[in-house]
Amino acid sequence: MSQTSCNNAGLLRAYIKEQGEETFRNNPWALTAAIEDFASTGKHLMIFKEPKLKVAREALESLPTKPKLIIEFGTYVGNSAxxxxxxxxxIHGSNAAEKGCRVYTFELDPTMVRLSKDLVQLAGLDDIVHVLEGPASESLRKLYYEGKVTASGVDMAFIDHWEKYYLPDLQLCEELGVFHKGSLIIADNTDFPGAPEYLEYVRSGGLGAVRYESEGHKSETKRGPSVVEISTVVEV
Ligand SMILES: C[S@@+](CC[C@H](N)C(=O)[O-])C[C@H]1O[C@@H](n2cnc3c(N)ncnc32)[C@H](O)[C@@H]1O
Structure with missing residues (x-):
């Protein structure tokens, strides 16, 4: 991670404190709005922002069965989580956690793990959102062997870590059999910095038992156009 991304993440925590933490307590949308505000003041954060989030949200809301289990590759400050x-x-109401809703998000950097856990707690989501430290592939395997992520259990995987891991980690999901027909795989920055092997794989429908239909969604961001790839599992 670049020094700027790391420094700005540290400055973000101070910014949230300055704004008055109580404004954000148990108010996740106010917190994500503040994180976006901070990022729009010239302090770049590598977060998944509006309007991309809107596209992902619409895809999640249009699933025929209400989603409950999301896995995320790349937590950073915890904005998307x-x-x-x-x-x-x-979607499920304030008792979503009791209904079994979970987000498992994977992060390599221990400083980002501490920061994101802190913000998740401030948002009042620590019963739903769980940040796991270490390489995403190891964390996913661990969750699988613990039975927290089960075969056919994942409704959406959000892929937003380093692009070289996109395809191997998608293939790990396939190997563990965590997708079901209709699962969504949403991947950011497939155009830039770019994940060409991943894109070729999902756009060609996959190679193994899991088959995909996949489409790029272009959004206009402050840094120019950017593509989010949304793939749907059509066969498993
Ligand atoms: C683009 S940022 C994630 C942004 C976050 N999804 C958001 O929108 O708020 C990418 C993050 O992935 C983490 N990362 C990169 N490779 C990883 C891996 N193999 N396992 C876990 N985390 C990884 C980096 O440390 C970095 O914090």
Whole structure:
């Protein structure tokens, strides 16, 4: 991770404190809005922002069965993980956690793990959103062997870590059999910095038993156009 991304993440925590933490307590959408505000003041954060989030939200809300289990590759400051938790609460109500809704998000960097856990707790989502430290592939295997992520159990995987891991980690999901027909795989930045092997794989429908239909969704961001790839499992 670049020094700027790391420094700005640290500055973000101070910014949230300055704004008055009580504004954000148990208010995840206010918190994600503040994180976006901070990022729009010239302090770049590598977060999944509106309007991309809107596209992902619509895809999640249009699933025929209400989503309950989301896995996320790449937590950083926890912005998207908080958004997924809030979307699950919007869909299932404030007792989403008791209904079994979970977001498992994977992060390599221990400083980001501490920061994101802190923000998840402030948002009041720590019963839904769980941040796991270490390589995403190891965390996913661990969750699988613990029975927290089960075969056919994942409704959406959000892929937003380093692009070289996109395809191997998708293939790990396939190997563990965590997808069901209709599962969504949403991948950010497939155009830039770019994940060409991943894109070729999902656009060609996959190679193994899991088959995909896949489409790029272009959004206009402050840094120019950017593509989110949304793939749907059509056969498993
Ligand atoms: C683009 S940021 C994630 C942004 C976050 N999804 C959001 O929108 O708020 C990518 C993050 O992935 C983490 N990362 C990169 N490779 C990883 C891996 N193999 N396992 C776990 N985390 C990884 C990086 O440390 C970084 O914090």
């Amino acid at each position: 908080i958004a997924w938790g809030a979307i699950l609460q919007d």
